Amino acid sequence: MSQYAEKAIKGDILSGARLIRLLEDGDPAGIEDLKVLYPHTGNAYLIGLTGPPGAGKSTLVDQIVAEFRSREKTVGVIAIDPSSPFSGGAILGDRVRMRQHATDKGVFVRSMGTRGHLGGLSRAAYETSLVMDAMGYDVVLVETVGVGQDEVSIVDLAHTTVVVSLPGMGDGIQAMKAGILEIGDVFIVNKADKPGAEEVVQNLEIMLEMRDHDEKSWRPPVIKTVAVENQGITELVDAFMGHRQYLVDGGLLEKRRYSRELHFAQELVKEIAYRKISDAVAGSETLRELVAALKNRSIDPYTAAEKLLRGLNFDPL
Numbered sequence: 055m056s057q058y059a060e061k062a063i064k065g066d067i068l069s070g071a072r073l074i075r076l077l078e079d080g081d082p083a084g085i086e087d088l089k090v091l092y093p094h095t096g097n098a099y100l101i102g103l104t105g106p107p108g109a110g111k112s113t114l115v116d117q118i119v120a121e122f123r124s125r126e127k128t129v130g131v132i133a134i135d136p137s138s139p140f141s142g143g144a145i146l147g148d149r150v151r152m153r154q155h156a157t158d159k160g161v162f163v164r165s166m167g168t169r170g171h172l173g174g175l176s177r178a179a180y181e182t183s184l185v186m187d188a189m190g191y192d193v194v195l196v197e198t199v200g201v202g203q204d205e206v207s208i209v210d211l212a213h214t215t216v217v218v219s220l221p222g223m224g225d226g227i228q229a230m231k232a233g234i235l236e237i238g239d240v241f242i243v244n245k246a247d248k249p250g251a252e253e254v255v256q257n258l259e260i261m262l263e264m265r266d267h268d269e270k271s272w273r274p275p276v277i278k279t280v281a282v283e284n285q286g287i288t289e290l291v292d293a294f295m296g297h298r299q300y301l302v303d304g305g306l307l308e309k310r311r312y313s314r315e316l317h318f319a320q321e322l323v324k325e326i327a328y329r330k331i332s333d334a335v336a337g338s339e340t341l342r343e344l345v346a347a348l349k350n351r352s353i354d355p356y357t358a359a360e361k362l363l364r365g366l367n368f369d370p371l
């Protein structure tokens with residue numbers, strides 16, 4: 055049944071890429087591969103980068119990859135752009151930027167847009183991270199636009215969540231969904247070559263100080279970077295490793311790993327149940343009667359929903 059898992063586990067890039075494509079297309083064969091792959095996952099360190107469009111996330115990712123490579127770590131990159139209709143390889147801009155890694159077998163880049171992800175981008179990103187993990191990449195970097203309640207909830211995906219800000223946002227920090235302070239493990243103020251960077255750093259520091267914490271909790275560092283000039287990247291990667299160590303020491307990495315898997319198991323239950331019930335409702339005899347009854351108001355929507363669900367006949371799998 056599974057076609058690509060065995061080779062992907064051995065690190066074969068072509069098999070990994072084909073499997074990711076299969077999963078994006080919602081092909082059930084891909085799921086069989088995932089079941090075979092799964093026992094080989096749980097080793098990668100997952101870092102999620104989020105922030106507004108144009109903040110410099112892709113440029114940062116490129117530099118972070120280079121820094122990890124110089125530390126002899128292999129890296130998988132998942133670039134998510136919900137506004138992009140493209141999917142598959144790297145989107146043009148990212149492809150150009152990632153060119154310095156193009157011939158490096160220790161780097162594997164996948165971009166995903168809106169096209170073709172049957173279970174949504176969040177699930178596509180999760181499954182892609184599983185494949186990269188099983189392929190043996192030490193670090194998997196996920197770049198996503200926005201924060202918090204967006205289509206892809208980075209906190210549910212990553213072990214370390216990184217929030218990218220930039221100068222000139224003014225009230226923008228407040229405007230960025232209130233949740234950013236709570237989710238960030240590391241904060242970046244990129245474009246520190248532009249005026250106003252120090253002010254953004256100060257604002258973040260003040261707000262982080264007010265965040266709920268005690269002496270044992272992680273105090274997120276705020277790091278200034280100039281991604282285009284590779285400034286601040288060493289400190290940044292040191293901060294990632296510091297956070298990872300903090301998670302390991304407190305037994306929190308295992309916890310985050312487990313809650314990630316639990317989260318996606320719950321998502322799958324929701325997704326499958328929703329699809330099965332929708333299909334069953336669409337084919338239901340009672341539906342037509344109820345629609346007529348709703349039209350002449352001889353039944354209320356609550357009773358109609360109850361009747362409909364009670365009358366359903368379906369196999370949850």
Ligand SMILES: Nc1nc2c(ncn2[C@@H]2O[C@H](COP(=O)(O)OP(=O)(O)O)[C@@H](O)[C@H]2O)c(=O)[nH]1
Pocket residue numbers: 105106107108109110111112113114244245246247248279280281282283
């Ligand atoms: N001045 C300056 N420009 C930057 C810096 N980092 C990225 N950029 C530029 O900002 C633009 C957006 O960068 P990109 O990485 O695509 O942002 P993303 O949308 O967050 O992925 C590009 O033109 C980059 O060259 C920086 O540190 N300083």
Ligand SMILES: [Mg+2]
Pocket residue numbers: 111112113197
């Ligand atoms: Mg980008």
